[in-house]
Amino acid sequence: MTQPRTLLAKIWDAHHVADTAAGATLIAIDRVFLHERTGASALKSLAAAGRPVLDPARVFAVMDHIVDTRPGRGDQTLMQGGQAFITETREAALAAGIRLFDVTDRDQGITHVISPELGIVLPGVTLVAPDSHTCTQGALGALAWGIGSSEAEHAMATGVLRLARPKTMRVTFKGRLSPGVTPKDMALTLLATHGAAGGSGYVVEFAGEAVGALDIEGRMTLCNMATEFAAMTGIIAPDEKTYAYLAGRRYAPATFDDPYWQTLRTDAGAVFDREIIIDASTIAPMVSWGTSPEHCVAIDGTVPQGPARAHEYIALDAGAPIKGTPIDAAFIGSCTNARLSDLRRAAAILRGRRVSPAIRKALVVPGSMAVKRAAEAEGLDKVFIDAGFEWRMSGCSLCFYAGGEGFEPGSRTISSTNRNFEGRQGPGIRTHIASPETVAASALAGAIADPRERLA
Template sequence: MQQTLFDKIWNDHAAQSFDDGSSLIYIDRIFLHERTGSIALSSLQDAGRTPKNPRHVFCTMDHIVDTFPGRGDDTSMPGGTEFIQTTRKLALSAGITLFDLGDPRQGISHVVSSEQGIALPGCTVVCPDSHTCTLGGIGAIATGIGSSDCEHAMATETLRFFKPRQMRVTFTGHLHRWVTAKDMILHLIAAYSAAGGSGFAIEFAGPAIRALEVEGRLTLCNMAVEFSAFTGIIAPDEKVTRYLQNRPYAPSGQCWDSATAYWSTLYSDDEAAFDREIIIDCADIAPTVTWGTSPQHAIAVNGSVPGLDIAQGPELRESMQRSMNYMDVEPGSVLQNLTVQAAFIGSCTNSRLSDLRAAAEILRGRRVAPGVRAICVPGSSQVKQSAEKENLHRVFIDAGFEWRESGCSMCFYAGGEGFAPGDRVITSTNRNFEGRQGPATRSHLASPATVAASAIMGRITDPRKLDPA
């Protein structure tokens, strides 16, 4: 029986299958954060229930905590302190592992999850956060869920799912210099729409995927949810094995040997069938930036905003027109003529060490343009520490960037810190929705290199123009 990678992991987790086609899928790891994990923990407690296996449940503080140096429980977000303190209290009483403020392991849940070796290949991972699909990058079936489903996962160690259909997206060829995993996923979403992956589990495959380092794979899978997919997944290889070895929660000793033996079976068989196949030639991908308020509104950085005639149907035309009004662009607007007031590097998409290195390569010896507020927020306390060991923080600070403590920070606005109304923000985050980074702010999604280049020039800029090589 020919099986896909997804089939293999799915079948090995089906604790019970029902006549209606659904299955109870055993859940290996549950991750929580203070934003939505707090409500899942409090509801669970109110119902008189406890986590069935607290050793498999982890929690971090990332969404609401401030990222200013010297931060504490007080946050600039109205009501934020309650979220932090309630989460701490509930995590303690539930007996789960908490990476609290001040803990060197603290960071953005989807960054910490792989960094600590909590999410593993061949495992199922859930978190009440849509970007949980990030962990598909190491070969886990990882998916975002609601708070009620999270309670279910904690109380029963399972979730009941109907198996999604399966799609394979194959990336062939080689990436051009300064074209990254972020550009690959934006390119895919632009080509097939923000709903293009709806109902599918998507395996990313092909030579260009194998050529990506683990951190790039995490970036790529992170935005599977912006493609409306159930999740994205990449077959684990020796890069993943090397990445995980000696991580704190990764298996060790005999368990390491049995783990790697199992992981080596995790790939799609040659004749395995997919419900849909997409092939993308990497030669066609340029550094990519969004112009609108959906991730599907993405174009090459050296392009211009498309005309309304590309919208299929009145519904999409209305969405497109509304986006243009909100973003203050029109058909034909040249992206690289748009001046930016802010630049942001961070988020579960692009805040890992390799992201900071790429941005630093552009920033080294340069200064951010006058009038641009530039911020870098490392994805975890450990990423921050590693970056500082390499003196990357000096590069950012010397260029005029703020250098922050780790957290989700201004990837989204929660009433605390945000960019100013009308600000155009070039950002390495994952969502460009209306008001996402502050009321009336205009977000342009891009790779860290493109964000760095744009910060330097004060307008959206192709990083290839500032190539130090």
């Protein structure tokens, strides 16, 4: 009789190629995704070594990290030298024969947004990209994780990567979320409770009633934050919602009747190396206060005592209420919270209202050009513009400062992104990460605000 296995074990075993003498495992890689920040170097290095891409049909590239988000953008960027990253990636991708989603491609977007919406990521596959937020795609039941450029070269040339088997953790969110509470708040609660290093060395499987109740885009938000927990990746077992989401997408199969897909769940009785249980009904809207995603507090809470440097940078003292903290800028975007459902929820709060005069800059960056078109078809762009937000093109550059786009130095920003590191959004920028709803409510108030107060 076989032992009960975790979802990770099933995917791992299905992709096991060989064991190395040093105790690692060679794992077959189904998909590789590149972007222009590192894609050209990986492809050019591979070509210089005389090694072709083993299977070009399994490799994809996109312009998302350095490309500007300004309307009408092209190869020119605000980042000094940015154009070279774009043109060199284009040349290398075309030479290698891989599918490129170029700057003006109608399917251009952030890697972890376009891969699911095109059906490139599928349940049970292994997918890697030189980007730590590749873990987002674990929401579809895939084993997806971030790698370095040299590993990308190896995966493209050989179809395998050498890995030490990670430990397993299950984070169970029991019960249901309250109105106005989101998957972003679930992730930030986990980080605030168990620390930014709590998942180090683990693949984290998210489970429980609250997770099962999430739509697929909400699950992506939750898995996206697994890397902020220091986990190798996050993963959620696929279910009927998953297969319904993927049905009809360009790279998805016509049917999901392969027996392998039906096995992709953790068996009853399977043992994890660590278990965490969180009562979802107790979670409130969360917002960060310091310089790490673990520096988070409920919207009606006070700033706790933390590292002196964090207090100094964010300019908030222990004991200060986080709600009511004045802000200068608001940002809705990123691979965490820039999908259509995110924009719909934020727009519902903003509809018929105007941002506070205290807000010097408010921006919306859809996660993909497909999301942008869909939002415009629903009139969401008009809601944002009428409220005082700028409506941009898809890209990553306002989530992390790449030397080009950003906010005024010293601004305090409320942001739907995933990291509040020092300077993450520009020199001296003080970033508070939160859900799109909290960003929208705060933009209206000109200060960090509780989105539940804006719910109809």
